[in-house]
Amino acid sequence: xxxxxxxxxxxxxxxxxxxxxxxxxxxxxxxxxxxxxxxxxxxxxxxxxxxxxxxxxxxxxxxxxxxxxxxxxxxxxxxxxxxxxxxxxxxxxxxxxxxxxxxxxxxxxxxxxxxxxxxxxxxxxxxxxxxxxxxxxxxxxxxxxxxxxxxxxxxxxxxxxxxxxxxxxxxxxxxxxxxxxxxxxxxxxxxxxxxxxxxxxxxxxxxxxxxxxxxxxxxxxxxxxxxxxxxxxxxxxxxxxxxxxxxxxxxxxxxxxxxxxxxxxxxxxxxxxxxxxxxxxxxxxxxxxxxxxxxxxxxxxxxxxxxxxxxxxxxxxxxxxxxxxxxxxxxxxxxxxxxxxxxxxxxxxxxxxxxxxxxxxxxxxxxxxxxxxxxxxxxxxxxxxxxxxxxxxxxxxxxx
Numbered sequence: 517x518x519x520x521x522x523x524x525x526x527x528x529x530x531x532x533x534x535x536x537x538x539x540x541x542x543x544x545x546x547x548x549x550x551x552x553x554x555x556x557x558x559x560x561x562x563x564x565x566x567x568x569x570x571x572x573x574x575x576x577x578x579x580x581x582x583x584x585x586x587x588x589x590x591x592x593x594x595x596x597x598x599x600x601x602x603x604x605x606x607x608x609x610x611x612x613x614x615x616x617x618x619x620x621x622x623x624x625x626x627x628x629x630x631x632x633x634x635x636x637x638x639x640x641x642x643x644x645x646x647x648x649x650x651x652x653x654x655x656x657x658x659x660x661x662x663x664x665x666x667x668x669x670x671x672x673x674x675x676x677x678x679x680x681x682x683x684x685x686x687x688x689x690x691x692x693x694x695x696x697x698x699x700x701x702x703x704x705x706x707x708x709x710x711x712x713x714x715x716x717x718x719x720x721x722x723x724x725x726x727x728x729x730x731x732x733x734x735x736x737x738x739x740x741x742x743x744x745x746x747x748x749x750x751x752x753x754x755x756x757x758x759x760x761x762x763x764x765x766x767x768x769x770x771x772x773x774x775x776x777x778x779x780x781x782x783x784x785x786x787x788x789x790x791x792x793x794x795x796x797x798x799x800x801x802x803x804x805x806x807x808x809x810x811x812x813x814x815x816x817x818x819x820x821x822x823x824x825x826x827x828x829x830x831x832x833x834x835x836x837x838x839x840x841x842x843x844x845x846x847x848x849x850x851x852x853x854x855x856x857x858x859x860x861x862x863x864x865x866x867x868x869x870x871x872x873x874x875x876x877x878x879x880x881x882x883x884x885x886x887x888x889x890x891x892x893x894x895x896x897x898x899x900x901x902x903x904x905x906x907x908x909x910x911x912x913x914x915x916x
Contacts (some may be wrong), residue, residue: 517536517537517538517646517647517648517649517673517676517678518535518536518649519533519534519535519536519643519646519649519651519899520533520534520536521533521534521641522534523624524547524573524575525549525574525575525576525620525890526576526672528795529638529829530549530575530638530819531535531547531641532545532547532548533545533546533547533548533641533651534546534653535649535650535674535675535676535887536649536676537648537649537676537677537678537680537788538647538648538678539678539682540565540824540864541559541565542556542557542676542677542681542682542913543555543556543557543558543560543676544557544674544676544682546651546653546674547575547578547591548638548639548640548641548653548895549575549578549636549638550592550634550635550636550637550639550640550674550838551592551593551634551653551655552578552590552591552592552593552635552711553569553571553591553674553711554569554571554572554578554591554865555567555569555571556568556569556682556713558680558913559741559830559840559913559915560593560838560839560840560915561614561718561773561838561839561915562838562839564738564747564839565718566717567717567866568589568713568714568715568716568717568840568842569711569712569713569714569876570590570591570711570712570714570777570799570856570859570865570871570875570876571590571591571865572590572711572715572866573865573866577594577864577865578590578706579648579707581863581865585620585693585708585860586650586758586858586860587628588710588712588788588856588858588860588863589628589635589710590710590711590712591706591709591710591711591712592635592709592710592779593634593635593653593672593686593708593709593710594628594629594633594634594635594707594708594709594710595628595629595633595705595706595707595708596629596633596634596657596661596662596664596668596670596703596705596706596707597626597628597629597634597664597704597705597888597897598617598705598706598707598710598880598882598885599627599628599706599801599852599882599885599886600615600620600623600625600626600627600628600641600885600886601625601626601627601859601886601888601889602623602624602625602626602837602886602889603624603889604616604617604618604624604625604626604811605700606853607704607823607888607889609665609701609702609703609704609898610630610665610700610701610702611664612665612698614663614664614701615663615664616663616664617631617662617663618628619631620752623901626662627666627902628710630662630663631662632660632662634655634657634670635710637655637657638653638655639653639654639841640653640654640655641653642654644673644675647688648675648676648677649675650673650674650675650676650683650742651673651674652671652672652673653671653672653673654669654670654671654676655669655670655902656668656669656670656691657670658671659693659696659700663706664701664703665700665702665703666689666690666692666693666696666700666703666901667688667691667692667693668689668690668703668705668899669688669690669691669795670686670687670705670707670748671686671687671688672684672685672686672687672707672754673685673687674710675857676878679912680912680913681764681910681911681913682910682912682913683708683908683910684709684907684908684909684910684911685906685907686794686860686905686906686907686908686909687709687904687905687906688705688707688899688904688905689814689899689903689904689905690703690899690902692815697901700901701900701901702898702899702900702901703899704727704888704897704898704899705810705885705897705899705905706882706883706896706897707882707905707907708756708852708880708882709880709881709909710860710878710879710880712856712875712876712877713749713833713876713877713878713879714875714876714877715833715834715835715838715841715842716835716837716838716840717838717840718869718871718875719753719837720835720837721875722783722872722873722874722875723782723855723856723874723875723876723877724781724782724783724784725781725782725783725835725837726781726833726834726835726877727779727780727782727833727834727835727836728775728779728780728781728782728783728831729775729776729779729831729832729833729852730775730776730802730830730831730832731776731804731829731830731831731835732776732802732803732804732828733773733774733775733776733777733802733876734749734802734803734832735749735773735801735802735803736749736801736802736803736850736863736884736885737749737801738902745746749803758861763767767835772785772788772790772791779832779891780790782798782855782877783874785798786798786855786857786874795857796857796858797854797855797856797857797873797874798853798854798855798857799852799853799854799855799857800852800853801850801851801852801884801885802830802850802851802852803849803850803884804828804846804848804849804850804851805825805848805850807848807849807892807893807895807896807897808825808847808848808849808883808899809895809896810895810898810899810900810903810904810905810906810916811903812900812903812904812906813903813904814902815903815904825847826847827845827846827908827910828845828846828847829843829844830844830845830846830851830880830881831843831844831851831853832844833877833879834916836916839846839915840913840914840915840916841913841914841915841916842911842912842913843910843911843912843913843914844881844909844910844911844912845907845909845910845912846881846907846908846910847906847907847908847909848881848882848907848909849883849884849896850881850882850885850887851879851880851881851882851883852878852879852880852882853877853878853879853880854877854878854880855874855877856873856874856875856877856878856910857869857873857874858873859871859872859873859875860872861873877912881907881909882907883897884896885907
């Protein structure tokens, strides 16, 4: 087991950290820019190490993937709030109204933290352990960054275990804001990681043949025009494909969204017109818990003692061709299943691999999208001064 570090930017300011577990059966590479996952090697059925992540070998290649174009957020920790907030001009916090920056003008939303979210900041690394190898990245987000109130210390700790698990532990808490302490008593936060996986190691150019099994069939409904979640959960699994409301059109999908009752392949449903016409594939929020509160005191660490927030398996995804299986556990109330619908076809990464639409899937563990705009869900994203935001998630790899 080991941790190695080396520069990946021309000016030496961006550092990569490579974590290897005891058997060398799980190797993870991370970047201090956005606390990103850039590489993840695991064993396939031939006992060969395969890198299953979309990513880049240099920082400059990464920057080229988003400068002047739609950002795919490859491998990054995103926030302060992941997903889209719409409307975002009257967010009520601290008995005041905040207007968040609109970086998604097509639908007027604030998306994945705004113009310059935490994914584009350099985080401070700290080696936590060498057995198992673990590294903690810390970023201090100042008051009013992207118009979010309060100064936050945000951290994510990555651990590569000898059980072939990659553990991600997120924490966030208020720092002292001096004279603002009495007026800025709450803020909004929902973190996630935006890594894209292809469990064939890109020997298959898309993830259409990947098999999925989810622990839920419930998902958030969205407006067909804005693609913004509208405050309702679909629990209707009759044999209807689409139901359009009167004033606010919504989608209800049945067999297309059901990965629970029996496992199924990602394709060909990603080309089904019901999905393709609006999303271009899967980009949906599946719900696991009714809610989650940030109710620990900020001097506590570790996992929630409350069994309501214990780690649970929410998804299992595997490739029969490579034999690689990924089990996903979390204490978060929801996850986004996204099939890389907007990845550009001219995206070249490590080993000169050409990535394209549907080349990888992201499974983003997080709070409900757009929860700030719905009183029944808002508590998920509100962090009070003196309390701790916590998320604990695991990607576990094995051979089927």
